[in-house]
Amino acid sequence: MADRTTTFTGIQFENPFLLSSAPPTESESNIMRAFEAGWGGVVTKTIGLHPVVNVLGAKAKFMRTSPDDAYVSMKKRPGAALHSSWNWELISDKALDWWVPRIRRIKDAFPNRALIASIMAGSGNDKELRNWQTLAEACQDAGADGVELNFSCPHMDRKDMGSNIGKDEGLCSVVTEAVKEVATVPVWTKLTPATQDIVVEAAACFRGGADAIVSSNTFPALPIIDPETLEFEINVDGLVSSGGLGGPAILPLSLCNMARMCQAFPDRAFSGIGGVSDFAQALSYFLLGCGTVQVCTAAMLDHAVGPNVIGKLLAGFDQFVEKHAADGWKSLKDFRGARRDRMVLQSAIRRPEGDDYQGGYEIVEGYATPDRSAASV
Numbered sequence: 001m002a003d004r005t006t007t008f009t010g011i012q013f014e015n016p017f018l019l020s021s022a023p024p025t026e027s028e029s030n031i032m033r034a035f036e037a038g039w040g041g042v043v044t045k046t047i048g049l050h051p052v053v054n055v056l057g058a059k060a061k062f063m064r065t066s067p068d069d070a071y072v073s074m075k076k077r078p079g080a081a082l083h084s085s086w087n088w089e090l091i092s093d094k095a096l097d098w099w100v101p102r103i104r105r106i107k108d109a110f111p112n113r114a115l116i117a118s119i120m121a122g123s124g125n126d127k128e129l130r131n132w133q134t135l136a137e138a139c140q141d142a143g144a145d146g147v148e149l150n151f152s153c154p155h156m157d158r159k160d161m162g163s164n165i166g167k168d169e170g171l172c173s174v175v176t177e178a179v180k181e182v183a184t185v186p187v188w189t190k191l192t193p194a195t196q197d198i199v200v201e202a203a204a205c206f207r208g209g210a211d212a213i214v215s216s217n218t219f220p221a222l223p224i225i226d227p228e229t230l231e232f233e234i235n236v237d238g239l240v241s242s243g244g245l246g247g248p249a250i251l252p253l254s255l256c257n258m259a260r261m262c263q264a265f266p267d268r269a270f271s272g273i274g275g276v277s278d279f280a281q282a283l284s285y286f287l288l289g290c291g292t293v294q295v296c297t298a299a300m301l302d303h304a305v306g307p308n309v310i311g312k313l314l315a316g317f318d319q320f321v322e323k324h325a326a327d328g329w330k331s332l333k334d335f336r337g338a339r340r341d342r343m344v345l346q347s348a349i350r351r352p353e354g355d356d357y358q359g360g361y362e363i364v365e366g367y368a369t370p371d372r373s374a375a376s377v
């Protein structure tokens with residue numbers, strides 16, 4: 001029998017699959033439904049001190065592509081497959097006071113499921129640092145099992161907020177440290193992929209005392225311009241701002257960041273996000289070294305909280321463990337990180353030798369027919 005339980009940053013999880021901070025976790029009823037469906041944990045939609053007002057119209061849309069033309073568009077057409085989600089949604093439009101009694105009620109109803117409160121404030125002065133502490137204290141007092149610091153929202157105008165914190169190693173350290181001063185529960189930091197070297201910011205968070213790094217939030221992105229109307233496919237009065245890309249398109253990008261961090265800090269805790277809809281994708285994150293994975297886009301498209309997605313993740317986990325029974329694998333700890341060391345420098349990858357070498361003229365999809373005469377020059 002597969003043992004799905006896991007301990008991550010000291011928190012007990014019935015299974016390592018969480019809903020990430022996003023629309024699936026924006027309300028009490030969603031979170032209750034998610035737990036009923038079997039998710040091991042949730043990270044709440046990011047909570048701030050003050051209510052925010054979102055843009056007019058859709059806050060998120062989905063891009064699809066079709067096999068015949070590879071056209072990536074928000075237009076729905078038959079036979080098209082999901083490519084990504086795009087959003088310019090801000091943090092929760094409900095303030096801290098709204099969330100506190102709800103966190104308490106959810107934890108009363110599901111004491112054995114993990115609830116992590118995602119929080120966000122500024123970082124420009126001591127008052128803003130105090131705001132992080134106020135948020136963390138209120139959530140933990142209400143029963144949250146941990147807090148996730150949002151250093152990663154890609155569409156914040158303020159220079160001292162969201163991904164602008166995640167791009168600055170000094171701010172990453174200072175804010176994490178401020179929260180750790182008051183935290184009685186584990187502190188996770190969610191980093192932005194929109195940075196030159198995410199390992200630098202991960203190191204800064206750990207210096208500030210972070211218990212885990214979470215990656216990835218969405219990647220800065222624009223919707224495409226409709227060739228007929230010459231308008232962005234999502235816009236308000238013809239205007240758009242940079243938003244965030246999630247879903248299948250970001251899986252390989254997020255894996256690369258995760259691989260680099262897991263290698264740099266093999267003894268630390270990581271939670272993987274980006275493009276997970278089935279166990280196969282979650283497995284990549286686990287094999288790199290992640291102790292939990294989180295899901296957003298796939299859950300949004302499955303009855304808003306992903307009852308079928310969690311069903312597939314759990315079934316996939318059980319089947320995988322059963323298949324590897326002979327390897328002695330019973331639970332996640334037996335295979336977590338098993339492929340952590342497989343990403344190496346390009347120069348460490350084996351080259352063909354002697355006659356095997358075709359001078360780069362092997363028949364490969366996307367390249368012209370091999371030109372033997374050029375190879376022999």
Ligand SMILES: Cc1cc2nc3c(=O)[nH]c(=O)nc-3n(C[C@H](O)[C@H](O)[C@H](O)COP(=O)(O)O)c2cc1C
Nearest residue numbers: 020021022046060087217246247274275295296297
């Ligand atoms: C509509 C929408 C809203 C989101 N809001 C938040 C948020 O409030 N806080 C946060 O940390 N991440 C937020 N995210 C990012 C997701 O939690 C997740 O990191 C990202 O979508 C990548 O995961 P996926 O590929 O499973 O979608 C949001 C994503 C979407 C699509």
